[in-house]
Amino acid sequence: MRCLADPEIAYQTVRQSVELGINHLETARGYGQSERYLGLALQRQLPVDRARLYITTKLPPTPDRALMAQWIDESLERLQVDYIDCVGIHGINTPEHLDWVANGSYPAIADAIECGKVKHVGFSTHGSLELILAAIETQLFEFINLHYYYFYQRLAPAIELASKYDMGIFIISPADKGGKLYTPPSNLVDLCAPLTPLAFNYRWLLADDRITTLSLGAATPDELYPSLDIADANYPLTADERAIIDRLGRQLQTSLNTDLCSQCYACLPCPAQINIPEVLRLRNLAVAYEMSDYAKYRYQMFENAGHWFPGMKANRCNECGDCLPRCPQELNIPQLLADAHEKLHTRQGRRLWD
Known part of the structure; x- marks a missing residue:
């Protein structure tokens, strides 16, 4: 989403990311020139084959089956690929959005999967917990993108239900939407020591083996590194990390009373x-x-x-x-x-x- 300024910067960011082991690249129709820039990057020399990358794009909800089919073809053209690994419905945020897809445009996605243009379908959401649970229960979707962080645990039941249906669980922007943790206040730094607040939030998520993907959102190659330093730390929480949780909980209670x-x-x-x-x-x-x-x-x-x-x-x-x-x-x-x-x-x- 943030690689919008220049196709060369987008290419360098993509190239560096795959060199460092990232294998999932996500974009969206609504992210300015992002699909086109990613397509250009994929056509240049990368250190991995296309078959080893997972490409996701996201399309808005619509009740129009023909329009959804058109959007899929346009994304394929901009990305310059023969198939898209994952198509997500971008923002099932209201009951109407869910109805549009479930009872309107979903057959276009099913057709695209049948003919090999798309491999998997999911959805992203900024909606209420009740709506998210209803969307999961349709069993139309294979993955979900949602907000869930240490500092926002409202959607824990959605994580549980998605895991029950073996859905891929993609966490949106842990660094930014999770608390702007790349520029933390000094109080939070002290509470999370010896980890940084960003590393703590990543560890809290990575320790949950129901969660399959964390998004990074780097706009330049340099922004990849703080997150990837901890990317392989997907073991259970340590005693020190549980102590951080205890400190954060006490601070919340005593400061707000x-x-x-x-x-x-x-x-x-x-x-x-x-x-x-x-x-x-x-x-x-x-x-x-x-x-x-x-x-x-x-x-x-x-x-x-x-x-x-x-x-x-x-x-x-x-x-x-x-x-x-x-x-x-x-x-x-x-x-x-x-x-x-x-x-x-x-x-x-x-x-x-x-």
């Missing part, structure tokens, strides 16, 4: 359409671990990213009190929302498609 949101989601739905648990998760991270840069980065996406990051900003709270009797911790949610907005609100940034 009675203001700690446990992420039970009982407060939803909110009449003002505020994603209360996510707002308070970001507040938790900012207060407990000084992860304010990450929290602001994610918070500014509310009202700016549609179904990719649904929910209104916390200042939309009208103090109706609807959530208060549902909170098992008896949190003063309107007060915490106001505080979260004060801590996290910043100017709007630009999205990839801008």
Whole structure:
């Protein structure tokens, strides 16, 4: 997604990645020139055969069977390959998206698999846990791309269900979406020592043998190295790593005390359409671990990213009190929302498609 600036940089990044042992290259129709740049890179000399690489591209959900077939052919042409290992439906984020695919365009993907254009089909998602579980239960998909990190464990039931159906489990952006861990605050550095916060998050994921793929998102060859230093460390968590988890848990509890949101989601739905648990998760991270840069980065996406990051900003709270009797911790949610907005609100940034 980030190799958008220059085809030569994209080639050098791809070449260096496969030299270092990466064998899964993922792109998407919606990532600017990424498909075309990857196709150009694949046509140049690489140190491995095409047959040893797994190429994934992602296509938007649509109810139109003919359009989906057209998009598959266009991706094949841009990638300059005879087949695509994995096609993912890019962003099954709403029930309508799932219906579009399951009852509309899925036969086009099945046809592409039948004739050898595509080997496997899956989906990526920024949707609710309930929607993700429903999509897995259709058993139409062989892999899933989703957000799941030490600092965001809401989707643990989806990991469990996908594993039950032997699906490939691809974790989206552990370094960036997992907490902007490539530029961690000093407090988090101390809590995660002797590992870096980035290495700790990778280890927490790699120790889970249900998870099959972590994405890296390097924009240049140099950005490959911090992650690949730990890529083979897929053994169970060590005593030192479990001690880090204990420290992080104590810090969360002591710093937030009675203001700690446990992420039970009982407060939803909110009449003002505020994603209360996510707002308070970001507040938790900012207060407990000084992860304010990450929290602001994610918070500014509310009202700016549609179904990719649904929910209104916390200042939309009208103090109706609807959530208060549902909170098992008896949190003063309107007060915490106001505080979260004060801590996290910043100017709007630009999205990839801008």
